[in-house]
Amino acid sequence: MKRLQAVGSGIVLAALLYVGFLPAGPLPALGSFLDPTDGVWATARSATLPAERSADVTGLGGAVRVVFDDRAVPHIFAATLEDAARALGYVTARDRLFQLEMQTRATAGTLSEILGNDLLEADRQQRALGLAWSAEQVYAGLGAESRTVRVLEAYADGVNAWIDALRPRDYPLEYRLLGAEPMRWRPVYSAYLIRYMGQVLSYNTHDRWRERVEALIGPEAAAQLFPVNSPIQEPVIPFAGATDREDDPLEEDPTDSIAAVNRASVPRARPVAAPTRPLSRSPAEGSGEVVVGSNNWAVAPGRAEAGFALLAGDPHLELTLPSIWYEAHLVVPGQLNVYGATIPGAPVVAVGFNRQVAWSFTNVEADLIDFYAETLDDPDTPTAYVVDGEWRPLTHRVEEFRGKRGQLLATDTVYFTHRGPLRWFDGRPLSTRWVVLEAEDDLEPFLGMAKAGSVSEWLTAVAGLTAIAQNGAVVDWLGNVAIRTAGRFPIRPDSGFRVLDGSTAQNDWLGYLPPERLPTAVNPPQGFVASANQQPVHPHADSTYFGVNWPSPWRAMRINELLRADAAVTAEDMMRFQTDPGSARADRFVPAFLEAAQRTLSEFEGGDSLRQALALLTEWDRRYTRENERAVLFELAMDELAARTWDELRAPAPDGAAARRVATPTEAVLANLLAAPLSPWWDDRTTPSVVENRDAVLNASLVAALATAGERYGAPDGGGWRWDRIRRANIYHLLRLPALSALELSVQGGPGTLNPVDGSGRWGASWRMVVELRPEVRAWTTYPGGQSGNPASRWYRDRLDRWLAGELDPVLFPAQPGDLAAERVLATWTLRPPPGAGS
Amino acid sequence: MKPPIRVLVVAVAMGLVTALIGWWMVPVAGAVWGFVASRDTWPATTAAAGAGLAWAALLGWAAVRGPIFAVAGKVGAIMAVSGAGLVAIALLFPMLLAGSSAVLMGSVKQKK
Numbered sequence: 001m002k003r004l005q006a007v008g009s010g011i012v013l014a015a016l017l018y019v020g021f022l023p024a025g026p027l028p029a030l031g032s033f034l035d036p037t038d039g040v041w042a043t044a045r046s047a048t049l050p051a052e053r054s055a056d057v058t059g060l061g062g063a064v065r066v067v068f069d070d071r072a073v074p075h076i077f078a079a080t081l082e083d084a085a086r087a088l089g090y091v092t093a094r095d096r097l098f099q100l101e102m103q104t105r106a107t108a109g110t111l112s113e114i115l116g117n118d119l120l121e122a123d124r125q126q127r128a129l130g131l132a133w134s135a136e137q138v139y140a141g142l143g144a145e146s147r148t149v150r151v152l153e154a155y156a157d158g159v160n161a162w163i164d165a166l167r168p169r170d171y172p173l174e175y176r177l178l179g180a181e182p183m184r185w186r187p188v189y190s191a192y193l194i195r196y197m198g199q200v201l202s203y204n205t206h207d208r209w210r211e212r213v214e215a216l217i218g219p220e221a222a223a224q225l226f227p228v229n230s231p232i233q234e235p236v237i238p239f240a241g242a243t244d245r246e247d248d249p250l251e252e253d254p255t256d257s258i259a260a261v262n263r264a265s266v267p268r269a270r271p272v273a274a275p276t277r278p279l280s281r282s283p284a285e286g287s288g289e290v291v292v293g294s295n296n297w298a299v300a301p302g303r304a305e306a307g308f309a310l311l312a313g314d315p316h317l318e319l320t321l322p323s324i325w326y327e328a329h330l331v332v333p334g335q336l337n338v339y340g341a342t343i344p345g346a347p348v349v350a351v352g353f354n355r356q357v358a359w360s361f362t363n364v365e366a367d368l369i370d371f372y373a374e375t376l377d378d379p380d381t382p383t384a385y386v387v388d389g390e391w392r393p394l395t396h397r398v399e400e401f402r403g404k405r406g407q408l409l410a411t412d413t414v415y416f417t418h419r420g421p422l423r424w425f426d427g428r429p430l431s432t433r434w435v436v437l438e439a440e441d442d443l444e445p446f447l448g449m450a451k452a453g454s455v456s457e458w459l460t461a462v463a464g465l466t467a468i469a470q471n472g473a474v475v476d477w478l479g480n481v482a483i484r485t486a487g488r489f490p491i492r493p494d495s496g497f498r499v500l501d502g503s504t505a506q507n508d509w510l511g512y513l514p515p516e517r518l519p520t521a522v523n524p525p526q527g528f529v530a531s532a533n534q535q536p537v538h539p540h541a542d543s544t545y546f547g548v549n550w551p552s553p554w555r556a557m558r559i560n561e562l563l564r565a566d567a568a569v570t571a572e573d574m575m576r577f578q579t580d581p582g583s584a585r586a587d588r589f590v591p592a593f594l595e596a597a598q599r600t601l602s603e604f605e606g607g608d609s610l611r612q613a614l615a616l617l618t619e620w621d622r623r624y625t626r627e628n629e630r631a632v633l634f635e636l637a638m639d640e641l642a643a644r645t646w647d648e649l650r651a652p653a654p655d656g657a658a659a660r661r662v663a664t665p666t667e668a669v670l671a672n673l674l675a676a677p678l679s680p681w682w683d684d685r686t687t688p689s690v691v692e693n694r695d696a697v698l699n700a701s702l703v704a705a706l707a708t709a710g711e712r713y714g715a716p717d718g719g720g721w722r723w724d725r726i727r728r729a730n731i732y733h734l735l736r737l738p739a740l741s742a743l744e745l746s747v748q749g750g751p752g753t754l755n756p757v758d759g760s761g762r763w764g765a766s767w768r769m770v771v772e773l774r775p776e777v778r779a780w781t782t783y784p785g786g787q788s789g790n791p792a793s794r795w796y797r798d799r800l801d802r803w804l805a806g807e808l809d810p811v812l813f814p815a816q817p818g819d820l821a822a823e824r825v826l827a828t829w830t831l832r833p834p835p836g837a838g839s
Numbered sequence: 840m841k842p843p844i845r846v847l848v849v850a851v852a853m854g855l856v857t858a859l860i861g862w863w864m865v866p867v868a869g870a871v872w873g874f875v876a877s878r879d880t881w882p883a884t885t886a887a888a889g890a891g892l893a894w895a896a897l898l899g900w901a902a903v904r905g906p907i908f909a910v911a912g913k914v915g916a917i918m919a920v921s922g923a924g925l926v927a928i929a930l931l932f933p934m935l936l937a938g939s940s941a942v943l944m945g946s947v948k949q950k951k
Binding site: 005177738 | 866897
């Protein structure tokens with residue numbers, strides 16, 4: 001018996017020691033993980049803010065006061081810009097250390113070193129893009145005396161001061177889970193970050209799918225469906241040159257190369273004769289248009305009730321926990337007093353305000369990238385490529401990929417032409433020229449914006465952006481309002497929306513648009529400016545090629561509609577507008593569905609399903625409120641409409657998978673097509689015996705949507721059609737761990753509204769801000785999450801409920817530490833130079 | 840020494856070695872106790888109870904300094920157990936380590 005007891009104990013002990021010392025599957029080694037003093041429990045300590053703290057930070061020129069207010073926002077009071085950057089680095093590392101590392105590794109393509117081999121392929125693709133390589137080159141070219149280098153080094157000092165003071169038990173939870181250690185921060189990582197933003201905001205492969213579209217329907221038809229200019233114009237730069245805002249509708253009978261679908265001899269279908277069953281298609285296709293996007297607008301004092309300039313901004317990005325933003329206030333007496341959203345990793349306020357100006361950005365959906373088909377001397381081990389009949393040498397770099405234990409996983413050779421990195425797509429070598437890879441110093445423009453004292457100074461500063469192209473709306477204390485489409489826009493010999501022939505230098509870019517030609521509006525007569533990622537300039541005002549296939553301007557139309565209708569805007573109005581449930585898109589398409597059904601039902605008998613769908617859609621007020629029960633019918637009908645209308649764009653997948661749409665024209669193109677009821681585009685190729693017209697397709701889409709809604713969500717009034725049961729926001733933790741995420745959140749808004757929610761719910765308003773530039777500035781902000789990256793902290797997701805409700809928090813904007821009321825102060829920290837470091 | 844006192848002594852020892860050296864000293868301390876107290880009644884139980892008590896006290900101290908139950912809730916959810924379940928695991932782990940090592944060492948000593 002005792003022997004048995006001993007053997008059993010031995011087995012138990014061995015098993016416990018095994019799981020204690022070694023990770024088992026996804027679980028970390030349990031011994032150190034559960035240790036009550038140094039284990040995961042220690043992360044609870046950093047979940048709270050010590051009310052007082054004094055710390056040494058290398059490089060500081062003098063003491064820095066950091067006062068955390070009751071929203072956990074640090075107000076940093078420093079004597080120099082560099083010391084403010086050091087303190088910002090320090091507090092950002094305290095709250096967002098793991099995020100800093102993940103963003104850097106995502107840019108550099110080194111995620112497999114911390115997350116394991118599964119990320120190897122993603123790392124290889126990322127390294128082939130050359131973002132980190134580009135950042136290293138530019139940073140090395142900046143002189144040590146440059147302000148950018150000084151500030152980035154200072155920020156790195158702050159981050160590393162925090163890291164150096166950490167004991168293993170102080171590591172953030174994610175490091176404990178992964179069994180990893182924080183990496184030290186290099187100044188160049190801030191340059192990585194701006195390129196990462198550039199990648200998120202401008203990388204695309206439109207040029208490649210344009211080729212497939214042209215192969216399917218011909219170049220002229222492709223030009224109709226994917227036009228250079230949006231067929232509905234509500235440009236960023238106000239345009240008063242024409243009352244008619246729209247281009248001509250698509251031709252009824254285009255004579256170009258859509259012969260493949262031109263079936264003029266086939267009889268027209270009765271409007272109710274089109275197949276009404278839901279079309280089989282990939283769920284990912286949807287209605288085809290990306291529905292997320294940023295908004296900003298500014299109102300001049302003359303249209304503001306209080307007589308002060310107002311600004312609102314809500315950049316939309318992928319929503320994560322912790323958030324992409326970190327709210328901070330930097331004060332350097334006589335130099336800087338700026339408040340707003342910083343991105344962890346960059347010592348600047350990206351969107352914010354000072355006492356004289358306030359600004360916010362939306363992305364310019366411009367074409368900043370081109371692909372060139374290259375001719376190589378050897379497709380397997382190339383050494384040269386042809387330009388104008390001559391062989392030019394390829395440069396190359398060897399990339400090594402390592403795993404969690406430092407083991408070598410793979411080695412790649414990345415080649416470069418004079419245009420940029422060379423990659424193989426379907427066996428075809430394409431080099432990439434991309435504005436982001438040629439970016440320069442983007443810190444300086446942001447510092448200039450932070451210090452600007454007027455709209456004029458701010459416009460000068462924003463013109464220096466190089467890695468990202470942004471529509472910047474700005475107001476100043478004198479009541480000026482302006483908007484500028486800023487960034488580097490390539491000047492091309494021709495358009496840039498196709499894969500170009502790399503064997504001739506004639507296709508190379510000629511330079512960048514000079515700053516004086518950046519689209520800009522200052523104090524327009526309408527008294528406000530607004531942008532929502534739409535085409536920046538009306539082509540009649542400026543025909544410069546900025547891009548192609550612009551997002552439909554539904555949000556821009558809605559903002560402008562709201563602002564035109566309100567000549568006495570208040571800050572509260574501005575906040576309300578940010579989650580306004582109205583939709584210019586629904587206003588455009590719902591009547592089309594209703595009128596088509598009514599026309600058909602008045603002429604033909606039968607159509608019970610159509611009659612029911614018509615009745616249900618008529619009940620909708622076209623507002624995407626949480627409780628509405630009809631938006632779902634409209635959205636399903638829009639999906640069907642896109643699938644049925646653009647059937648010509650379906651092609652078998654190269655891998656033999658089911659056919660799917662190669663690309664989808666924007667909804668603005670579809671809206672434009674509504675004015676051409678007999679256009680061949682309406683015809684459904686799967687019904688060879690008849691030719692459908694507009695009404696037939698609209699009706700079939702609506703009836704099919706009704707069937708789908710019934711199947712998925714039950715009876716129309718059974719509660720299953722409520723919008724908030726169907727569209728949800730999903731905010732994932734950086735490691736996509738559901739336990740650390742906020743999922744299935746009910747939000748107000750839908751496709752095309754000012755608070756758009758896409759199907760996955762992973763994108764949305766990453767930051768909301770409203771500023772009223774009174775003599776004593778008033779401002780309100782929020783974002784989905786909280787200041788702390790520690791999941792156990794009360795500031796991890798404390799702002800989420802108010803963000804969901806569309807409510808913003810008033811912010812504190814003290815000129816000096818003593819201006820903050822004691823009851824609003826959570827903590828006061830003092831950062832000092834290390835003893836003996838001098839001052 | 841009365842059993843409760845024995846448990847208390849073991850708990851103090853377990854707490855000190857855990858805090859000063861590390862979790863892996865728990866089975867070492869358990870083995871030492873199993874060796875020196877092999878003639879006592881229930882040496883393994885004493886070791887296990889002492890280890891559990893020590894870790895409970897240390898977790899209690901950690902709770903004073905930060906929201907460890909929030910940590911337990913989040914980490915537990917990641918590991919597919921409740922927060923209370925994770926705390927229970929955190930207490931059971933040293934108990935089993937100390938108890939099993941005490942039994943093992945007691946057997947070795949008796950064999951000699």
